[in-house]
Amino acid sequence: MKLKVGLIGAGGFGNIHLSGYIKNDNCQLVAVASGTEASAKRASEKFNIPGVYWGDNWKLMLENENLDIVSICSPNYLHAEMTIKAIKHGCNILCEKPIAISHQELNSIEGVLKKSNLIYFASFQKRYNPHLPLVKTIIDNNIIGEINTVRHIFSHYGPYTSWKPLSKEKWFFNADKAGGGVLMDLGVHSIDLLRYLVGEYSKVEGYSYNTSCKDIANEDNCSVLIRFQNGVLGVITVSWCNAPSDVLEIFGKKGTMRFDLHSPDPISFNPKILKSNQNIKLYLKTRASRNSIGQHLLIDHFVRCVVNKKQERPDFNDGKRAVEFVLEAYSKKNP
Numbered sequence: 001m002k003l004k005v006g007l008i009g010a011g012g013f014g015n016i017h018l019s020g021y022i023k024n025d026n027c028q029l030v031a032v033a034s035g036t037e038a039s040a041k042r043a044s045e046k047f048n049i050p051g052v053y054w055g056d057n058w059k060l061m062l063e064n065e066n067l068d069i070v071s072i073c074s075p076n077y078l079h080a081e082m083t084i085k086a087i088k089h090g091c092n093i094l095c096e097k098p099i100a101i102s103h104q105e106l107n108s109i110e111g112v113l114k115k116s117n118l119i120y121f122a123s124f125q126k127r128y129n130p131h132l133p134l135v136k137t138i139i140d141n142n143i144i145g146e147i148n149t150v151r152h153i154f155s156h157y158g159p160y161t162s163w164k165p166l167s168k169e170k171w172f173f174n175a176d177k178a179g180g181g182v183l184m185d186l187g188v189h190s191i192d193l194l195r196y197l198v199g200e201y202s203k204v205e206g207y208s209y210n211t212s213c214k215d216i217a218n219e220d221n222c223s224v225l226i227r228f229q230n231g232v233l234g235v236i237t238v239s240w241c242n243a244p245s246d247v248l249e250i251f252g253k254k255g256t257m258r259f260d261l262h263s264p265d266p267i268s269f270n271p272k273i274l275k276s277n278q279n280i281k282l283y284l285k286t287r288a289s290r291n292s293i294g295q296h297l298l299i300d301h302f303v304r305c306v307v308n309k310k311q312e313r314p315d316f317n318d319g320k321r322a323v324e325f326v327l328e329a330y331s332k333k334n335p
Helices: 012-021 037-047 055-064 074-087 103-114 133-142 182-198 272-277 280-288 294-308 314-328
Strands: 001-006 028-036 051-056 069-072 090-093 120-122 147-155 201-210 221-228 233-239 243-251 256-260 267-269
Touching: 001 012, 001 055, 001 294, 012 069, 012 294, 028 037, 028 055, 028 294, 037 051, 037 272, 051 055, 055 074, 069 074, 069 294, 074 090, 074 103, 074 133, 074 201, 090 294, 103 120, 103 314, 120 294, 133 182, 133 243, 133 256, 133 280, 147 182, 182 201, 182 221, 182 233, 182 243, 182 314, 201 314, 221 314
Parallel strands: 001 028, 001 069, 028 051, 069 090, 090 120, 147 233
Antiparallel strands: 147 243, 201 221, 221 233, 243 256, 256 267
């Protein structure tokens, strides 16, 4: 029997979720809810989804449809409420980032989730980049030596410029609804990527920010200094003011690796002698396929976990640690 899937929030990211579920043989799309009637009906027609809800009727969807899975792709300030209600209705959850926007919301979700046996995934699709297993292999096998510094630069021109919204509600620029600025939007991806590759961070040591290009009260451009539990130092720079960039740099005692997620040939090494390593030779020979969509690979992994009743990562704690990182950085803002 197929898993019955419902989605809340049929905007751009919601449509990516739906396109992933419809390809999965274990899933049946049975209901969609969105903020407006137009967006809900548009998704229903595009993906042939019978149950259609809009406005606050997402609550009726949870009550009526007996869902196995709910993907939550609504505005940030709604994530916690929707997650808690979906868990109480027995739904396994895939939630877009950030999974919440306050410590109180994180604690509330965690309290309800711990009482269930449900699968929860945070939607960190960067983990599913096809080249990332090689990057992790190089780090874990000490190929560039003991890591001392990592840096991630992640930018684009910002919401409503780099992509067009399906909704008229510009909630990204409302801090009460978004939970913050660019750091809450892009920084959660950056810290999750570094946690996945390097290990758990111990504290935020510095936060520098500007409002450089958007007419908003919060940061649209910032850098954060981090220390990891293993002593590695990290720098995260995120911006809504620059051309699209997604570059990870890893510095070890034997060499440096640069990983450009936007490049067709994304990984480079220094010094060149590193290319004689067998793992790197294999990469240079085979390369990874770029045909797969990271979000769809994440959905397939999530669905397998639901079918097998086995929680894997990126889990609730990964989503929680990413939000805690942002909130800790914000606590260091100048008075």
